[in-house]
Every structure is written in structure tokens, then in C-alpha cells.
Amino acid sequence: MNLKQRIKDLMTGDRIFTTVILSGIVFGGLSAYMGSLLFLAPTQFFESVVLAKIFFTSFNIIILSALTYTYFSIYREVPTSMSRGLTMFSAALLLYALTSSPLLHIYTGFDTITVGPFTYVPDMFVSIAASVIFYESQK
Numbered sequence: 001m002n003l004k005q006r007i008k009d010l011m012t013g014d015r016i017f018t019t020v021i022l023s024g025i026v027f028g029g030l031s032a033y034m035g036s037l038l039f040l041a042p043t044q045f046f047e048s049v050v051l052a053k054i055f056f057t058s059f060n061i062i063i064l065s066a067l068t069y070t071y072f073s074i075y076r077e078v079p080t081s082m083s084r085g086l087t088m089f090s091a092a093l094l095l096y097a098l099t100s101s102p103l104l105h106i107y108t109g110f111d112t113i114t115v116g117p118f119t120y121v122p123d124m125f126v127s128i129a130a131s132v133i134f135y136e137s138q139k
Contacts, residue, residue, distance in 0.1 A: 017138050021131065024062035031058035031103060049120060053102050056123035060097035063130040068094050070137050093130065097123075 032055040068090040075083040098104065100123065 017135050020063060020066045020134065024059040024127075027062050028055040028057075028059035031055065031101075034103070050102055053100075053120040053123060056120050056127050057097050057101040058103075059127050060123060060130055061094065061101070063127065063134055064090055064094040064097050067130060067134045067137065070134070074137075090133075093126065097126065 032051045034054075068087065071083065071087040071090050075087045
């Protein structure tokens with residue numbers, strides 16, 4: 001493969017990565033805004049924590065959807081146990097993100113989440129991990 005083709009392939013992967021990251025940020029911001037319209041919080045702190053949780057879970061849903069699609073596409077082309085495991089791993093993380101969303105809790109009628117810094121910090125780390133693994137899968 002010549003240098004020109006390698007640069008083109010690299011830029012294409014970077015564009016996909018950038019598009020997915022920006023989509024996640026926009027979707028997370030819109031979801032947090034929607035969450036602020038859905039309920040009245042008793043304190044500003046509570047509202048801020050829940051909005052952060054909504055943002056990070058929504059961001060994770062976008063990133064993990066793209067990651068699951070990428071790994072599923074790899075599995076269809078190369079059906080190995082490694083690619084199947086990566087597909088299942090990303091799908092499980094996607095389900096985690098979907099079920100940990102406060103919007104899902106609100107829509108299904110369950111009480112809101114317990115408030116504290118660990119309410120959204122795990123989702124922040126999943127966001128970082130999912131972003132890194134998605135970036136690496138684009139190489």
C-alpha cells in the first residue's frame with residue numbers, strides 16, 4: 001500500500017471518529033437539556049448531578065452504538081472468537097449505558113437515582129474507555 005492510500009485511510013478513520021464523538025456530545029447535551037425539562041429538582045446540586053449523568057449516559061449510547069456496529073461488521077467479515085467477544089463486550093456496555101440513563105428511569109416511573117459524585121463518575125470513565133477503544137478500532 002502506498003503512502004497516499006495510507007494517509008487517505010487514516011484520515012477517513014479520523015473523520016468517522018470525530019463525527020461520532022461530536023454526535024455523542026451533541027446528543028448528550030440535548031438529552032441533558034430534555035432531562036432538565038422533564039422534572040423539577042429540589043436542589044440545584046441534585047439537578048446538576050442528574051444532568052451530568054444524563055449527558056454522559058447519552059454520550060455513551062452514541063459511542064457504544066458505533067463501537068458495537070464496528071465490531072459486528074468485523075465479526076461478519078472475520079467470524080473469530082475474538083471478534084465475537086468484542087461484539088458481545090461492546091453490546092453489554094451499550095446495554096449498561098441504556099439502562100443506567102436517568103431518562104429511562106424517569107420514563108418508566110422509577111424513582112430518580114441516588115445523588116453524589118459516584119452517580120455520574122463511572123459513566124464519565126466509560127465515556128473515556130469507549131472513546132479510546134472506538135478510536136483504536138478505527139485504525
